[in-house]
Amino acid sequence: MVQEYLIALGSNLGSDQGDRTQTLAQALAAFVDRGIQLRRVSRFYSTPCFPAGAGPDYVNAAAALAFDGSAAELLEHLHHVEHLFGRERKQRWGSRSLDLDLIAAGDAVLPDASLHARWRALPPDAQLTETPGQLILPHPRVQERAFVLVPLNDVAAGWMHPILRQNVAQMLATLPAHLREEPVPLLGNDL
Template identity: 30%
Template sequence: MYKTKSWGFDGADFLNCAVSVNTHLDCQKLLATCLSIEKKLGRARSNKKGYSDRPIDIDILFFDAEVINELNLTVPHPHLQDRNFVLHPLHDIASAVEHPILKKTISTLLAESLDEGIPEKIQRWLKNPQQELNLSRYNYIAIEGNIGAGKTTLATMISEDFNAKLILERFKDNPFLPKFYEDQSRYAFPLEMSFLADRYQQLLDDIGQYDLFKDFMIADYDSQKSLIFAKVTLSEDEYSLYKKLHSIMYKEIAKPDLYIYLYQNTERLLENIKKRGRAYEKDISENYLVDINQGYLNMIKNRRQENIKILDISEMDFVDNRVDYSNLLKQIIT
């Protein structure tokens, strides 16, 4: 962080810094988010020309190597190469990044800068909130939940934010799934058997192949999922055979050291299923979802000795509401 004299007007000193951010937002949505943050922190924009004191000012300097020229946004920032209070903190975190238009690195731009102002580096550091959320103490996290609960989305978000190896269930390739939703009694057994084999093979491959560049593994399903769905869909004799095969196959498969169950009420589940628009899921009944949820809860009761967290997300929107996402992460950590 740097302290600099006011630039372009006579006023109080400024504090300046540069941050590197990963985001799933496009540039316009990122701009809207930045403006929203400014507003929440007390900035009131006006149409007056020139510069003035303000509690916060967030600029998008770069967006990868994109060049954007729109009415409300120009990227790279058109004046970043002229201002030492930008170049100094930017040089600290991205000295080798090349300006996509000027074709010069930040290091070169700083060396060639004509700005005579010298920012004063101060001993004050911004704190990365993710450093308080230590998920890497786990080797293997499994996120489970009913159909449409959001387990794949959450697992993907955590993998991106915390450098985890992502293991996603490859259900889309299962040829029996659409047939099952049309005729459950006929296709339940071949569907569950194919899932049993596919999940076993995938977990065997993915868990066994360590990625030295990732801090831990996170999956959107667990081996017990097969038993829960099979218990609901199969006859008693079929389930008995299925359970024996499951026990033999998964005997040596590593178990997660943190198991997260995402609970959503049935109404929200049906809304989410409808929203994602998979044709073969359109006829999923409320009773089927209730049975699956009860199956998960029964399984959890029998695994009390393990590290299990049940998180009610029925009133949360962790995708579009960052506060909900942060609160969910805190519940996982604590």
């Protein structure tokens, strides 16, 4: 059954496909080649590197995709596309040619609410070193990250977080103003 998925895209190194912006545009084209339909794509945004000082600034975006398969199958496609663009998973939150994060699969909570709560409550120092052994949806940090929420607001402002019971616009409004202002739209990137 075809379902809508929300993803976040980012690049702070670019790839052999071009600079950061070209890399994101080419990655979106690669989805179509894999049978994944682009429903909506956000503007591209310049955002400070996260965590601060870890590398060059990012270009970030978000997209709503239609895919006839499970979240785990889509994640495999996302990892394959990252690999095509030279992504190497060496360091958590390190610089990268392409980062594709599966943010949400409708109102699904994976694998279950209690494990989701554990990862959502993980202390910041543990976030640097621990990685889940399975797919956690919605992404446990979505509500904290302006570089995800600002572009996501372009394509899915009304998507309701199934646990927090807030939509994207509401989660974005709860962030401090200085964080909401960090993502700056790039000109001339309408896709």
